[in-house]
Amino acid sequence: MPTVVELISYPVKGCAGVPAAEAELTPAGLRHDRTFLVVGPGGVFRSQRKDPRLAVVRPEVSADGARLTLHAPGSAPLRLDIDFGTGSAARSEVGMFGAPYRAVDQGDGAAGWLSEVLGAESRLVRVPPEHDRVTDGLTPGTSGFADSSPLHVLSLATLDDLNRRIAAAGRPPVPMDRFRPNLVVDGWDAPATEDRARRVTVGGGVLGFAKLAIRCAVTLVDQRTGGKAGPEPLRTLASYRRVPEGGVAFGSKFSVLETGKLAVGDAFEVTEWGTD
Template sequence: MATVVELISYPVKGCAGVPAAEAELTPAGLAHDRTFLVVGPGGVFRSQRTDPRLAVIRPEVGADGTHLTLHAPDRDPFRLDVDLGTGSPARSEVEMFGTPYRAVDQGDGVAGWLSGALGAESRLVRVPPEHGRVTDGLTPGTSGFADSSAVHVLSLASFDDLNHRIAAAGRAPVPMERFRPNVVVGGWDTPQTEDRARRVTVGGGALGFTKLAVRCAVTLVDQRTGGKAGPEPLRTLAAYRRVPEGGVAFGSKFSVLATGKVSVGDAFEVTEWGTD
């Protein structure tokens, strides 16, 4: 039986993940996932693709989302009372992958802290209450500031198979954190089984497949040091996981069909399979 073996959210897009034993599955994914976004001049989002130091910033968000603490090496933590955007119509214009969004700026204090931690002018913004983003794929849904769909699923079978291939080529295996999954699934024998799942029940919630997760240069970043550490895993993935639209795929993306609590140990039950 397939089960959930890890749950990880990423409250600030591009920053360190926060593992949990249980989490609420909301319409936009695990609670608080990619709720915040770091932007540079002109409101353009920052990503580990160009700002790998984001990886060493570790967020802690309160259960109700009203408090956020940021940690970084050699810096005092910064505690923020989050502006949820409910009391003011003021919004900032931000841009992610060329698409404009409206966001709630979190003020000069955290902007100064982030700018110092990253060595580049930065501000922190949050999704506003009216955030109505619609994500694409086989099963449309919504998300905060995730690249696309709300939930990224990766199986241990796929991960172990990849590392076996890397090791067979005489190179060092890569850690799971390079792929920044939300839900890690154990119990399947066959790699890439997540690619065939179309409808899933997990805990009190349900997921619908949207598309394969096409990987980028973020997988080359050492998540513990914030430094580039390529060429793996992209070199090995390129040998067997190329996709027609370009690039390589590893793991799958899902939209949320039903909300509810999800816990490590819950069954990850596929109720509908695809034929691909």
């Protein structure tokens, strides 16, 4: 039986991941995942595509979920009480991939800290309580500020297959963190098995397949240094993982059908398979 070997959330979109031994699975994915967003002038979201230094910002959410701490090399930590936007608190207008959203600004202190760390005018915002985004795919769902579906699943077999191909071209392997998965699964012999899973029971939750994960320039960023490290993995992926809708696919996105608790070591049981 395949099992979950890593659980990673990304409280601030684009910033470093937070590994955990166990996590709560909410309708929007792992608890706290992509609930915060860094935006630039005009409320346009920042991404490692253009701001790779986001990778070195390490978020930490307190156990009670009320406080956020941000760490970055060479800077004193930023500690703030989270503004959840309850009551009649003002909303900011932000944009992500051309779509408008409302968000709760986290104040000038966070804005100043991020602007200094990133070297560009920035503000930190959070999803408001009324956030009701609907994501697309075979199984629709919801998420905070994730690109689309709330859970990204990637198997070790899929990464191993890629790295064998990269090694054959005489280039060094790429680590799992380049792909920023939420659940890493081990126990399958064949690569891309996650692409055929349509319904999954894992821990106390149930997942439904949404779509393949189309990869972008974020995979070229060294997640430890925040520097561009390409051309891999996109060069090799383009040789065997192109998809008809455009781009290259690697890993799969899932929506949450039933919430529950997840833990490293949980069985990843596929109860329904697709044919392609």
